[in-house]
Amino acid sequence: MKDTGDSKDQQLTVALRIRPISVAELEEGATLIAHRVDEQVVVLMDPMEDPDDILRANRSREKSYIFDVALDFAATQEVVYRATTKGLIEGVISGYNATVFAYGPTGCGKTYTMLGTDLEPGIYVRTLNDLFRAIEETSDDMEYEVSMSYLEIYNEMIRDLLNPALGYLDLREDSKGIIQVAGITEVSTINAKEVMQLLTKGNKQRTQEPTAANLTSSRSHAVLQVTVRQKSRVRNVLQEIRLGRLFMIDLAGSERASQTQNRGQRMKEGAHINRSLLALGNCINALSDRAGAKYVNYRDSKLTRLLKDSLGGNSRTVMIAHISPASTAFEESRSTLTYADRAK
Numbered sequence: 426m427k428d429t430g431d432s433k434d435q436q437l438t439v440a441l442r443i444r445p446i447s448v449a450e451l452e453e454g455a456t457l458i459a460h461r462v463d464e465q466v467v468v469l470m471d472p473m474e475d476p477d478d479i480l481r482a483n484r485s486r487e488k489s490y491i492f493d494v495a496l497d498f499a500a501t502q503e504v505v506y507r508a509t510t511k512g513l514i515e516g517v518i519s520g521y522n523a524t525v526f527a528y529g530p531t532g533c534g535k536t537y538t539m540l541g542t543d544l545e546p547g548i549y550v551r552t553l554n555d556l557f558r559a560i561e562e563t564s565d566d567m568e569y570e571v572s573m574s575y576l577e578i579y580n581e582m583i584r585d586l587l588n589p590a591l592g593y594l595d596l597r598e599d600s601k602g603i604i605q606v607a608g609i610t611e612v613s614t615i616n617a618k619e620v621m622q623l624l625t626k627g628n629k630q631r632t633q634e635p636t637a638a639n640l641t642s643s644r645s646h647a648v649l650q651v652t653v654r655q656k657s658r659v660r661n662v663l664q665e666i667r668l669g670r671l672f673m674i675d676l677a678g679s680e681r682a683s684q685t686q687n688r689g690q691r692m693k694e695g696a697h698i699n700r701s702l703l704a705l706g707n708c709i710n711a712l713s714d715r716a717g718a719k720y721v722n723y724r725d726s727k728l729t730r731l732l733k734d735s736l737g738g739n740s741r742t743v744m745i746a747h748i749s750p751a752s753t754a755f756e757e758s759r760s761t762l763t764y765a766d767r768a769k
C-alpha cells in the first residue's frame with residue numbers, strides 16, 4: 426500500500442481481485458479483457474469490435490484503474506489475505522475495530538475470497554487462525570476472549586446463520602453504547618477446522634446463495650463478526666478493559682446497485698435496490714471523501730447500523746472488489762472498477 430501521508434488512505438484500503446476465467450465463460454467464446462498491470466494498476470479493454478462504435482459510445486479502447494492492491498488469477502488465497510486483512514489483527518487485539526468486505530457482481534469470487542474451500546480456505550479462517558495465534562503469543566498479564574457470530578442481512582432483516590431457527594433478530598445498543606444483535610449465537614474459541622465447518626454450514630443457510638451452476642443474483646449479506654475482549658484481573662475479578670471488533674462481510678451481488686450508481690454522486694435509492702448495499706456505498710464514499718460528502722448516515726440501513734463503530738473514526742476499512750476477466754462481463758467489470766477506483 427502506498428503511503429501518501431493522507432490519513433484517509435490509511436483508513437480505507439481498496440483492493441481489486443480478478444478471478445481466473447471460467448470454463449463456462451470460455452465455452453461462451455469469451456476472451457480475456459481485464460489485466461493486472463502492476464501492484465496497483467488494472468487495465469480493462471473494451472471488447473467492442475468496431476473502433477467507430479467505441480468512438481460513438483464515447484469510450485476509449487483501454488482504460489486503467491488504480492487501487493491500493495491489484496491481484497489477479499496468480500494471487501493465492503494466502504497472498505490475498507496478507508495483502509488485505511492480516512495487518513488488521515494487531516489493531517483488533519489492541520481494541521480497535523475494523524471491517525473487511527468483499528464487493529462485486531455475483532459470480533466474481535466474493536465467497537471464494539471470504540469463505541473459500543476446504544483446500545483453499547479464505548479470509549475468515551486465515552484471520553481467525555492468526556488471531557488465535559497472536560493472542561497466544563501475547564505475553565502480557567491480560568486475558569483475551571474471542572467470540573464469533575455469523576449472520577445474514579436479507580431484505581433488511583437479520584438472521585443467525587449458526588441458528589436460523591431463532592428467526593429475525595433485532596439490533597440493540599447495550600449500556601456502553603455498543604451495537605449488539607440481540608440473542609445471536611456467540612461461539613467462543615474453537616480451532617480452525619471447526620471454524621471452517623461451522624461457517625461452511627452457516628453459508629448453506631444463506632438466502633439465495635448462488636451455486637456455480639445457478640448464478641442467480643445473491644441479495645444477502647453474510648457477516649462474520651469477531652469480538653476480542655481484553656480483560657485484566659483486578660482484586661480477583663476479571664474486568665473488561667478493551668473490546669476490539671472485526672467484521673468480515675461477503676456482500677450481496679453489486680449488479681443491481683451498480684446500474685444506478687454514479688461515481689462522485691450520492692447513489693439514488695430505488696425500491697428494488699438493496700438498501701444496505703447502497704447505504705454502505707454512501708458511507709464508503711463519505712469516508713474516502715470522494716463526493717466531498719463528510720456526513721455519514723449510519724441509520725440508513727441494518728448493515729451500516731451494525732457497522733456504526735467499525736467504519737470511520739479510528740477503524741480501518743478494507744474493500745476487496747471482485748471482477749471476472751471475461752469479455753462477456755465487460756459492463757459489470759467496468760462499473761465495479763469505476764466504483765472501486767482509488768484515483769482521485
Ligand code: ADP
Nearest residue numbers: 444445529530531532533534535536537538637
Ligand atoms: P460470488 O460469491 O461473488 O458470487 P463465488 O465466490 O461463488 O462468487 O465464485 C464463483 C465461482 O468462481 C465459484 O465456483 C468459485 O469457486 C470460482 N472462483 C472465484 N474466484 C476464484 C479464484 N480466485 N480462483 C479459483 N476459482 C475462483
Ligand code: MG
Nearest residue numbers: 535536635643
Ligand atoms: Mg457468493
